[in-house]
Amino acid sequence: MATHIEPERRTWEPPTAFANKTVKWIVYAVIVVFFLWSAWGVRISFDRLLIGLESGANLIQSMFPPDFGPRQLNLIRIGMIETVAMAIVATVIGVVISLPVAFMAAENIAPKPVYAVGRFLISVSRAFHELIVAIIAVKAVGFGALAGILALSFKTVGFFAKLLAEDLEDIDEGQIEAIRAVGGSRGKVLLYGMIPQVIPRIVGLTIYRWDINIRHSTIVGIVGAGGIGITLLNSFDRYEYDFALAVIIVIVAIVLGAEVLSAVLRRRVQ
Amino acid sequence: MLSVIDLEKTYETDEEALRGVSLEVSDNAIVAMIGPSGAGKSTFIRCVNRLVEPSAGTVWLDGVEVTALPQDDLPEVRRDMGMIFQEFNLVERLTVMENVLSGRLGYVNVWQAYRRKFAPEDIKRAYELLERVGLKGYENVRADKLSGGQRQRVGIARAVIQRPKILLVDEPTSSLDPETSRVVMALLTDIAKEDNIPVLINIHEVSLAEEFSERIVGLRKGKIVFEGTPAELTEGVRDHIYKGSPISEDSPVKETVSTTEVPNLREIDRAGIRG
Amino acid sequence: MMQAAATDDKYVWERYDSRQRLVRYIAVLATAVAVVISWTLLDINYSYVATAPREMNDLFSRMYPPNLAYTGEIVAPLIETIHISILGTALAVVLSLPVAWMGANNTTPNKATYSLGKFIITVSRSVNVIIWALIFVIVFGPGALSGVLAVGVRSIGFMSKLLAESIEEIDHGQVEAVVATGASSLKTVIYGVIPQVKPAFVGITTYRWDINVRASTIIGFVGAGGIGMELTTSINYFRWANVLTILLTILGVVIFSEVFSAYMRRKVS
Numbered sequence: 001m002a003t004h005i006e007p008e009r010r011t012w013e014p015p016t017a018f019a020n021k022t023v024k025w026i027v028y029a030v031i032v033v034f035f036l037w038s039a040w041g042v043r044i045s046f047d048r049l050l051i052g053l054e055s056g057a058n059l060i061q062s063m064f065p066p067d068f069g070p071r072q073l074n075l076i077r078i079g080m081i082e083t084v085a086m087a088i089v090a091t092v093i094g095v096v097i098s099l100p101v102a103f104m105a106a107e108n109i110a111p112k113p114v115y116a117v118g119r120f121l122i123s124v125s126r127a128f129h130e131l132i133v134a135i136i137a138v139k140a141v142g143f144g145a146l147a148g149i150l151a152l153s154f155k156t157v158g159f160f161a162k163l164l165a166e167d168l169e170d171i172d173e174g175q176i177e178a179i180r181a182v183g184g185s186r187g188k189v190l191l192y193g194m195i196p197q198v199i200p201r202i203v204g205l206t207i208y209r210w211d212i213n214i215r216h217s218t219i220v221g222i223v224g225a226g227g228i229g230i231t232l233l234n235s236f237d238r239y240e241y242d243f244a245l246a247v248i249i250v251i252v253a254i255v256l257g258a259e260v261l262s263a264v265l266r267r268r269v270q
Numbered sequence: 271m272l273s274v275i276d277l278e279k280t281y282e283t284d285e286e287a288l289r290g291v292s293l294e295v296s297d298n299a300i301v302a303m304i305g306p307s308g309a310g311k312s313t314f315i316r317c318v319n320r321l322v323e324p325s326a327g328t329v330w331l332d333g334v335e336v337t338a339l340p341q342d343d344l345p346e347v348r349r350d351m352g353m354i355f356q357e358f359n360l361v362e363r364l365t366v367m368e369n370v371l372s373g374r375l376g377y378v379n380v381w382q383a384y385r386r387k388f389a390p391e392d393i394k395r396a397y398e399l400l401e402r403v404g405l406k407g408y409e410n411v412r413a414d415k416l417s418g419g420q421r422q423r424v425g426i427a428r429a430v431i432q433r434p435k436i437l438l439v440d441e442p443t444s445s446l447d448p449e450t451s452r453v454v455m456a457l458l459t460d461i462a463k464e465d466n467i468p469v470l471i472n473i474h475e476v477s478l479a480e481e482f483s484e485r486i487v488g489l490r491k492g493k494i495v496f497e498g499t500p501a502e503l504t505e506g507v508r509d510h511i512y513k514g515s516p517i518s519e520d521s522p523v524k525e526t527v528s529t530t531e532v533p534n535l536r537e538i539d540r541a542g543i544r545g
Numbered sequence: 546m547m548q549a550a551a552t553d554d555k556y557v558w559e560r561y562d563s564r565q566r567l568v569r570y571i572a573v574l575a576t577a578v579a580v581v582i583s584w585t586l587l588d589i590n591y592s593y594v595a596t597a598p599r600e601m602n603d604l605f606s607r608m609y610p611p612n613l614a615y616t617g618e619i620v621a622p623l624i625e626t627i628h629i630s631i632l633g634t635a636l637a638v639v640l641s642l643p644v645a646w647m648g649a650n651n652t653t654p655n656k657a658t659y660s661l662g663k664f665i666i667t668v669s670r671s672v673n674v675i676i677w678a679l680i681f682v683i684v685f686g687p688g689a690l691s692g693v694l695a696v697g698v699r700s701i702g703f704m705s706k707l708l709a710e711s712i713e714e715i716d717h718g719q720v721e722a723v724v725a726t727g728a729s730s731l732k733t734v735i736y737g738v739i740p741q742v743k744p745a746f747v748g749i750t751t752y753r754w755d756i757n758v759r760a761s762t763i764i765g766f767v768g769a770g771g772i773g774m775e776l777t778t779s780i781n782y783f784r785w786a787n788v789l790t791i792l793l794t795i796l797g798v799v800i801f802s803e804v805f806s807a808y809m810r811r812k813v814s
């Protein structure tokens with residue numbers, strides 16, 4: 001141990017996630033440069049912000065008070081009914097499609113190729129924003145609620161099937177064994193061994209997804225897929241900012257209401 | 271020297287945790303405060319550095335009236351009081367060294383605190399203390415990787431590096447096993463003696479109090495009911511502190527509890543302090 | 546006696562079960578009625594429904610194969626999309642810190658600040674990013690700046706909410722120990738609070754960035770910059786092969802951001 005000469009340790013460096021100081025400063029420099037580049041690319045300038053502040057003040061002024069006149073209220077009512085109806089129909093259609101997809105995407109149930117297909121469907125559905133899906137649906141089936149229903153149903157599959165598949169994968173094997181033991185076929189195993197275990201979860205997820213679909217169905221109208229979104233877009237296009245604010249207020253109210261309702265219902269189911 | 275006079279604390283829940291407690295801890299004394307659960311031991315210690323705001327009474331530390339200070343001046347006086355906790359209270363996601371150095375936070379500015387820039391002599395001292403508490407080589411280990419005993423050693427180092435005028439110790443061993451408890455207590459009291467730091471220590475285990483302290487204070491229902499040397503802590507007195515049973519004059523009381531009660535033991539003790 | 550008690554028990558149990566079943570039937574029935582009513586209200590043109598699969602098929606056949614020559618042209622909007630997502634997230638990070646501090650019941654200075662914090666969180670969260678984009682395009686004109694602000698403002702609520710929750714969960718003992726050393730309140734935050742909240746903070750930020758990448762692909766629909774503008778143009782001019790190119794590019798970026806954000810969350814714990 002003659003080589004083991006401990007030098008007097010007096011210095012201490014605070015711990016860092018980086019290999020050494022040089023690396024750390026390089027990383028910081030890169031981050032700073034990146035942000036400057038981004039800011040420049042987005043053309044953020046002091047002047048623009050100043051001008052924006054002024055027109056922002058103007059906008060707020062023309063938004064208040066929100067316009068809840070009779071014609072406006074009627075437009076909101078029509079739009080909102082369509083919004084809520086779309087969310088309900090799309091949730092049901094989406095869930096019905098999701099059920100087989102979920103079973104396909106559960107590793108412990110589906111054979112490998114089927115599993116791959118299931119996962120792929122889920123990934124595609126999750127990857128695209130609801131408005132992208134909606135805009136394509138509009139091109140395929142034309143303006144209106146049908147496009148909205150298609151888009152929302154499609155988005156429901158990615159969410160619902162993913163979560164349900166995860167639940168199916170965590171399922172209690174013992175109960176499945178029991179059904180197999182009495183000689184159940186694959187179908188019977190699913191029917192008696194798995195479905196009862198996940199029913200409460202299916203109901204809970206459905207309610208949750210309905211809440212999300214309400215949120216989405218308030219905006220798909222912006223690309224023409226039905227609901228209150230088109231009303232909102234029109235009000236902006238016609239510079240009726242006080243009406244726009246009224247629409248936004250109603251949207252917020254409905255979204256919050258759906259959130260509360262969904263939370264209450266889900267607690268009752270569980 | 272710490273001197274506490276007629277300290278009272280009533281919580282918002284109307285719980286009278288302290289009902290006029292006076293106590294002095296001087297020079298390099300090691301004073302143990304014992305008492306049943308809920309007696310007010312923790313409350314007392316926390317009132318001293320005003321983590322809990324006392325309802326009445328005064329606290330003096332070396333000529334500074336702690337209880338008279340405005341809220342903004344508290345950090346400065348807290349630098350002079352090292353505190354050690356039952357649950358260690360290390361910042362779990364920081365390294366051992368960062369935790370020890372946090373004892374010097376009162377001496378750096380905000381930017382230095384953020385950059386962990388402490389004075390070289392503090393870092394040197396931190397290394398010495400880590401070696402002293404037996405954690406040499408642990409400086410870059412995260413606190414959440416340590417065992418209970420190791421954590422409390424870091425806790426001790428963090429309090430001692432403050433170079434405090436007093437150590438306030440709240441049940442340092444309650445979360446440790448008996449063997450580790452004794453080792454930690456020995457370490458704590460040895461360091462305090464070496465550095466001439468007076469210690470006020472709350473402790474559940476009477477045997478540890480007897481072994482490691484020079485003076486024992488018995489707290490019961492927010493009042494001091496005993497004060498004396500470990501030798502004077504007879505079984506009768508102990509029963510009085512913990513169970514409230516009356517106490518006989520011919521202590522140590524053994525199996526039977528005498529019915530003759532000393533009129534007011536606390537008054538005697540108070541007289542003892544003041545006299 | 547025993548017999549009677551047993552039958553009694555069974556009776557009670559059965560009635561409870563049947564009531565549960567009744568509730569269940571009513572729930573199912575109500576749902577069915579709601580769906581039927583919704584469907585009728587929507588006034589859907591059935592001929593469209595019938596032709597929908599064919600139209601879809603038609604659309605996709607026109608999209609395929611993607612126009613690879615077009616990839617060069619979408620690099621710039623793609624970079625802008627990433628910029629928007631990063632700057633928007635950064636803006637939200639900066640703004641969500643004080644909001645979370647106000648909205649956490651153990652750090653908020655008083656009742657008024659607490660309510661203000663909760664109010665900001667609720668408003669920001671319940672207005673969709675596309676609506677924020679509409680508003681900011683009016684204020685700052687079309688372009689990426691409006692997109693950054695929309696993404697940022699929309700993210701404040703989400704991030705502050707989760708951050709406030711993690712602040713509420715911190716171990717107060719650790720904070721108290723730092724206070725006891727004589728640290729001022731700011732130093733206490735730096736040394737006692739931030740280390741505890743940091744993993745949640747990194748996790749929330751990268752998670753939100755992942756969401757914001759997706760959001761940044763669509764705010765272009767209302768003129769707030771990014772690849773969404775390119776997508777609407779291509780769709781409006783029926784350049785379907787270009788549309789597929791854009792969609793595939795978006796897919797790639799989204800997958801990358803998801804993998805990256807999952808990696809970051811695993812790394813910092």
Ligand SMILES: Nc1ncnc2c1ncn2[C@@H]1O[C@H](COP(=O)(O)OP(=O)(O)OP(=O)(O)O)[C@@H](O)[C@H]1O
Nearest residue numbers: 281282283285287306307308309310311312313314
């Ligand atoms: N923050 C608080 N709010 C209200 N009452 C409190 C608070 N802290 C302590 N108390 C009460 O004050 C009394 C004294 O508590 P304290 O914690 O000081 O006792 P202790 O002697 O340290 O007990 P233990 O040995 O269990 O730690 C108890 O009755 C307790 O319930």
Ligand SMILES: [Mg+2]
Nearest residue numbers: 311312313441
């Ligand atoms: Mg205590």
